[in-house]
Amino acid sequence: MVRAGLTTERVVRAGAELADEAGFAQVTVSAVARHFGVKVASLYSHVRSSQDLRTGIALLALEELADRGDAALAGRAGKDALAALGNVYRDYAREHPGRYAAAQLRL
Incomplete structure (x- = not known):
């Protein structure tokens, strides 16, 4: 294999893409290994388990949401800021449904 x-x-981002395409519940180390065309054992140098992979996706999603929220809230206050933050969450959930589900993960 190449x-x-x-x-x-890269492993976490591939898992996040899989979550958006197939649903967060479908994310496993095996599924990500198939995406890369490698054996499952090859991924264990990068993630310890499917739960570790899901945690990485959740942290990625929260980081992306925070970045979007930061940009949307700059210079805003009160109701305008609240509406902007609501729009950030709604838009993110529409664009990245699997990642949004991951962001709801209880760690």
């Missing part, structure tokens, strides 16, 4: 150039970030 080396996939795996990193933890």
Whole structure:
């Protein structure tokens, strides 16, 4: 097999893409390994388990939401800021349903 150039970030991002396409519940180390065309064991250098992978996706989603919220709230206050934050969450949930579900994960 060709080396996939795996990193933890690439594995987590692939898991996030899978979550958006197939649903967060479908994210497993095996599914991500198939995405890269590698054996499952190849991923265990980057994530310890499917739960570890899901946690990484949740943290990625929260980071992305925070970045969007930061940009949307800049210079706003009160009701305008609240509406902007609501729009951030709604838009993110529509664009990334699997990642949004991951953001709801209780760690």
